[in-house]
Amino acid sequence: MNERSEPATGTAEPLAGGGRTDTATEAFVTHRNLLFTVAYEMLGSAADAEDVLQETWLRWMKVDLGEVRDQRAYLVRITTRRSLDRLRTMRRRKEAYVGPWLPEPLLTAPDVAEDVELAESVSMALMLVLETLTPTERAVFVLREAFDVSYDEIAAAVGKSPAAVRQIAHRARRHVDARRPREVVSPSEARAALESFQRAFETGDLQGLLDVLAPEVVLVSDGGGVKQAAPRPITGADKVARFIVGGLRKAEATLTGDPTVVNGNPALLLRVDGEIDGVIAVRLEDTRITGLYYVRNPEKLTRIASEIPLTLR
Template sequence: MAEDAFTTHRPLLFTLAYEMLGSAADAEDVLQDSYLRWSSVDPATVEHPRAYLVRTVTRQALNHLRAVKARREEYVGTWLPEPIRTAPEVSDDAILAESVSMAMMLVLETLNPTERAVFVLHDVFGYTHGEIAASIGKAEATVRQIAHRARGHVHARRRRFAPDSADSREIIQRFLLAAATGEVHVLMDLLAPDVVVLSDGGGKVAAARRPIVGPAEVARFVCGVVRTSTATTRTESATYNGMPAARFVTGDALDWLVAFEIHDGRITGLYGMRNPDKLHRADAVCPLDRGVPSRGNRDR
């Protein structure tokens, strides 16, 4: 049945759409459109359902990405990807964990839609240049050039990444305790020299509209945020985008969440999401899957 095949490959299809779009809501829209297209096809005529569905989702995601590009350029303040709650085992797949991290998703935003599709399909999902050419309707030689250009762009801009771990959790707990007690110097000791805070309020709630850089500035900012929290706000540990994160909850409402980027025992990045439009689905764990083909990623 068409529904069975789509359900089987849904984690792979969602992961692909999310990495191309940076939005779980947009990824779900693409999957819905792709399912409608798939359900109108006779499955008996499709020799390789997964390949067919990947091509369909890729093309739909490309169309969607081109449509939202202009809207994101007009975004109020800093735009961050919609955070997705990931299972702890995502961190066991280093490529998958890094590919959905906030830092990598922001780098992917700097690619044009075709470059992003080619990079994600080849370097993350392991598809060959020939397979990608069939998916996006370009010559294999052209895809090879696009892949080379996109990879160089990404590698020049990618930040250091370490997936969620027990050591990272311990650092975050020390950080949160120091923030709660206003110990600025302790905070600064936990921050890397090039630490940066990015906050996304979407113009709907208070958030820093520009990056905050450097240990002293970040420590002061964090202490200021904590002072404005209510006494009933509680902090919960979680994993988002393969990264250790803290959820700040008041009553039953998730006020904001922060994903932490940690390298060599220090915090190098904090990604704060406050935009309520991007928090409304933050409680559900998103199953992710790369579904790497056996012969994939061998044609660099």
């Protein structure tokens, strides 16, 4: 059944009653965390992912369930199409964004960090790599690599032939593999590196920072024009370390970092005089930090107060 072929109006009963509505609601609730994860991986924005889920729900309530063979696949298809539409709109928003744009960080449960596949797929580092893909490439890559959706189902979701989807998947995979971390660092190694960074960061220890930062490290800070941030990425251990130490010396406040788990990976929740200032996520290779992603934009810090459930299944 083709989701696009459905009429604009349907036969859904009111939410208050009816077996058909109950069945549709149960299916949506069952797969809600999966659908949110799909939308978030495609968009990098929890707020937009929530909007997509609302649109998916409204569309789902108009579907004739008697013609749906696989409810999960159909819901993923609706979510993908709505995400693609929104992703194209977001591209225009990002072009007008002040300074570097980073994905919206999510506070995640410890079990997300223990799921290596899930933790990598939602990591800030990989989410940034996905930003370099076209909307269709991103949809195909996410559905195939993260959620193991069949080529036929992906084809139905993105409006391409299965053969074309295979070619897009190959191209996207090659593009991502050339830019993703070369190896997966264990959670314990990541925590150890982050602890070393935290100690050096809080004490303004220049040499301590140089010891934990890789020579090619890149610092990206996102203030969204609301909070002060570097206007462009800073590259190189010496430049990054001196930028951090210089900022600490200029600050007329107490800056502390609390270890947390963001997007399934160890991160620091930064506070200035006890008030939340931002989140620093890291990218690691060979136990040294190759990427620092500092989100300060207050609009992107609304999902760090409570854990967000994510799943690939």
